[in-house]
Each structure stands twice: as structure tokens, then as C-alpha cells.
Amino acid sequence: MGLFSGFKKKKNDKDDLTERGNTAENFEDPGFQAILAQFAKAYPNQEGEFFGTMVSYRLGGKDPLDYVVVFKSEEGIPNWHYVTCGFSDLYAKEGKNPELSGFGFELTFRLERKEEKPPVWPMNFLQNLARYVFQTGNVFEPNQHMDINGPIALEKETKLAALGFDRDPLFGSINTPNGRVDFIQVIALTMDEMDSMMLWEGAKFLSLYRRYDPLGIAVLSRDSLLDKEEFKKELDEGIERDGSSTGLFYVSGVSFEVGEYNGMKLAILTMGAGSVSKITAMVKARLSKGRQFYLQDEKLAIAFVMAEKCGFGKESDDFGVIQLNEKALEEFAAIEPHAGRYPLRSMPLFVEVKKTEIRDSQGNIVAVVE
Numbered sequence: 247m248g249l250f251s252g253f254k255k256k257k258n259d260k261d262d263l264t265e266r267g268n269t270a271e272n273f274e275d276p277g278f279q280a281i282l283a284q285f286a287k288a289y290p291n292q293e294g295e296f297f298g299t300m301v302s303y304r305l306g307g308k309d310p311l312d313y314v315v316v317f318k319s320e321e322g323i324p325n326w327h328y329v330t331c332g333f334s335d336l337y338a339k340e341g342k343n344p345e346l347s348g349f350g351f352e353l354t355f356r357l358e359r360k361e362e363k364p365p366v367w368p369m370n371f372l373q374n375l376a377r378y379v380f381q382t383g384n385v386f387e388p389n390q391h392m393d394i395n396g397p398i399a400l401e402k403e404t405k406l407a408a409l410g411f412d413r414d415p416l417f418g419s420i421n422t423p424n425g426r427v428d429f430i431q432v433i434a435l436t437m438d439e440m441d442s443m444m445l446w447e448g449a450k451f452l453s454l455y456r457r458y459d460p461l462g463i464a465v466l467s468r469d470s471l472l473d474k475e476e477f478k479k480e481l482d483e484g485i486e487r488d489g490s491s492t493g494l495f496y497v498s499g500v501s502f503e504v505g506e507y508n509g510m511k512l513a514i515l516t517m518g519a520g521s522v523s524k525i526t527a528m529v530k531a532r533l534s535k536g537r538q539f540y541l542q543d544e545k546l547a548i549a550f551v552m553a554e555k556c557g558f559g560k561e562s563d564d565f566g567v568i569q570l571n572e573k574a575l576e577e578f579a580a581i582e583p584h585a586g587r588y589p590l591r592s593m594p595l596f597v598e599v600k601k602t603e604i605r606d607s608q609g610n611i612v613a614v615v616e
Contacts, residue, residue: 275337277347280422284429285329288416289317294329297369303332303380310376312336316364322461324359328368329417332376335424347425349385354414355432356463367399375432386411386430389448389491391440398434404466408440409433412452412462434464438472441524445531446484447491454480489535490528497521499600500543502566504559512594513558515548515568517541519599522583530579533570556593568595 285294298313311332319327334347341348353375355368379385392409399406410433413419417429433455435443443451456462458471471477501516517525525541532539533552541548546564553569560566570578574592581588581597588597 276423277334277339278331278336280420281331281334281336281352281427284417284420285315285317289319289327292317295364309373310380311373314369314372318359319356319461322463323465325356325461325463326359326364326368327416328355328357328364328372329429330354330372330376333379334422334427339424341425343425345425347422347427349379350426351386351428351430352417353386353432354417354429356461358463358465367402371398372432386432388413388428388430389452391435391443391448393437393440398464399466402466405436405468405470406434406464406466407437408435410435410440410443410448410452410455412456431462433459433462436470436472438470441527442472442481442485444492444495444524445490445527446481447488450484450488451481454484485531489537490531490539492528493532493537494540494542495525495528496542497525498543500541500546500548502546502548502560502568504566510594512596513568514596514598516598516600519583519585519601522581522599526579526581529570530575533575556595558593558595 294315294317296313296315299307299309299311302312303310311330313331315329315331317327317329319325330353333349333352335341336348339347341350343350353372355372357365357368375386388411390411392411394407394409397404397407398409412431412433414429414431419426419428421427433452435455439455454477455471458474458477472481497517499516499518499521502513503516504511504513506512529539529550533550536552538552539550541550546566548566548568551567551569552571552575554571555569556571556574557569558567571592574590574595577590577592578597581599583599585599585601588599589595590597
């Protein structure tokens with residue numbers, strides 16, 4: 247087993263991860279042994295570089311992952327292959343699901359190799375994803391997507407600002423004494439690629455994506471695949487043919503009010519300018535195929551339903567329904583992503599679009615969509 251190496255986080259992070267020395271005795275636990283055996287199959291001629299925390303999360307440390315292991319890959323373009331150790335039960339069985347080890351997965355990530363040593367920022371990035379999972383209990387599964395509200399690598403110029411999740415074809419899945427572990431690859435996407443993934447079926451988008459990038463290697467300098475005519479053509483045909491598999495979209499700042507004006511029942515749907523294009527496109531992609539679509543924020547859920555007759559209503563304070571016919575659906579899909587009030591001619595529904603302030607992870611406003 248290779249020497250355990252330490253690393254430090256970004257300057258603005260308070261918890262410091264430093265070199266801890268060779269701790270091979272920690273690798274003797276059965277959960278860990280099963281993962282190490284899979285590493286040996288995938289990279290038989292490498293031990294990998296092991297990076298980890300000074301203070302374990304279970305002992306009060308701030309980083310949930312005990313280790314991030316990095317391998318040097320020559321497949322495709324030269325790349326670093328990062329693998330987490332900590333989402334699964336590495337030591338004793340702790341997870342309640344008898345079939346799964348811990349959360350049931352570990353994450354992997356490939357980065358174009360340009361440096362002599364593996365960069366630290368992907369390790370911090372993976373720790374941030376781990377914090378999200380440990381704090382919310384939400385797990386990552388194949389064919390999911392995620393908007394990370396900023397570039398994947400801070401202080402670097404890149405259009406990669408979203409994620410897709412797929413099975414890692416090299417590591418696959420393993421059965422350990424503590425349960426099953428799936429290795430899920432994090433694939434860095436541009437925002438328009440993620441939007442397209444949401445408008446289609448996740449598995450089919452990623453299958454198309456891997457024809458252009460088989461290993462899912464993050465190349466920070468790359469442009470969107472939608473700039474490639476043949477990719478865009480096949481993508482558009484797929485969306486038109488299959489519609490969207492994204493039935494639920496979480497977004498902040500949505501409200502839905504139903505009332506009367508001069509004896510007429512009317513409704514006002516409010517949403518932010520930054521999310522209008524995604525919402526209208528997904529509503530059209532879902533409803534045009536006879537599927538419902540749910541818009542959800544912290545306090546409210548709204549169901550969009552295709553119907554012969556338009557209608558709307560509030561079933562409770564936190565749940566509303568909007569029924570659209572074909573004409574109303576086309577009007578809704580044409581709403582501009584700019585602040586203003588947009589009445590639908592087919593029904594007494596007004597869509598109010600408000601400006602959106604986009605903030606970074608520190609809460610600073612980095613852009614305003616008006």
C-alpha cells in the first residue's frame with residue numbers, strides 16, 4: 247500500500263487537512279479490503295496515492311470522506327482518476343440497509359492530467375459533495391444531474407458548472423461484507439448540457455455524451471458539446487421523440503396565488519427569470535408526451551397537467567394544480583426569461599417573472615438575471 251499523503255484545503259476553508267503519515271493498519275477492515283481489492287483489479291500496476299483528513303468525521307472533523315485515492319490513467323487522454331472512500335461503511339457495518347454498505351456508493355472523477363501531481367481542488371470538490379450527502383441524506387444515483395451554482399473549479403476559467411452522474415465503467419459495483427457498493431462517476435457538464443439532460447432522459451443523454459467523451463474526463467478548457475452540429479441534431483431528435491424523464495424540479499422563489507378580479511377567477515404564477523427557460527421547456531417536454539410535471543420549492547408544490555380544458559386551483563396552501571391544453575402549453579412555453587408579467591390568452595393565468603440574483607457558495611451576488 248502506498249504512502250498516505252495529506253493535502254490542504256483552499257485558503258478560505260477553516261478545517262485544515264494535513265499529512266497524517268502511513269496508516270496502513272486502517273486498511274485492514276473488511277469493508278476497506280473489498281474496495282482495495284477492486285482498486286487492484288482496475289489498476290493492477292499502481293498502488294494509488296491516498297489522501298485524507300487529520301481528524302476523522304466521526305471524531306468531530308469537518309470532512310466526511312476518510313480518503314480520496316488518486317490513480318494515474320493513460321486511457322483516452324492522460325488523466326487523474328479520483329476515487330472516494332467514505333460514503334460506504336469502510337469499517338464496521340453502520341448503515342441500516344442490510345443490502346447496502348453505508349450510503350451504497352463511492353464517487354469517482356476523472357480530470358485531464360496536466361500537472362506532475364494530482365491537483366487538490368477535486369478532493370475539496372468531492373468533500374463538498376460528501377457534506378451535501380451527509381447533511382441531507384440525499385444520495386447520488388446514475389442518470390441524475392446537479393447544478394453546482396458556479397464553476398466546478400474555483401479561480402479557473404471553465405464553462406463546466408454542472409454535474410451528471412453515471413456508473414463508473416472501470417470500477418463498476420462490488421459486494422462487501424457490509425453490503426453493496428456502486429462506484430458512481432461524477433461527469434462535469436456545461437450548463438446547457440445539463441439543461442438538455444433534464445429535457446431528455448438522463449440515461450440516453452449520458453449514452454450520447456459518452457460517444458464523444460467515453461471516459462467522462464473533465465477538460466476545463468472544453469466548449470459545450472451542443473456546439474457540435476451532429477450532437478445537437480441527435481439530442482433534439484431524442485428530446486422530440488422521448489420527452490423528458492425529469493418529473494420534478496426544485497427551485498426557489500416560486501409562488502402561486504388564486505383569487506378573483508371583477509368576478510373572474512384568476513391565478514398568478516411567480517418565478518425567477520433565471521429559471522424560466524428551464525421550467526417552460528420541461529413543462530412542454532413532459533406535458534406534450536402526456537406526463538405530469540411538478541414544480542417544487544421549500545413551501546409549495548405545483549402540478550402541471552395536460553388536459554382538454556384549461557384550469558387551475560389550490561388544493562391546499564402548499565399544493566396547486568395548473569391544467570393546460572395544447573394552445574395554453576404553447577403560450578406557456580413561449581414566456582420570455584425576463585422580468586415582467588405575461589398573461590396567457592387561453593386562460594386567466596398570469597405568469598410574473600422576477601429578476602434573479604445568482605449567488606456563489608459564500609452568498610455573494612455574482613450575476614443578476616432581469
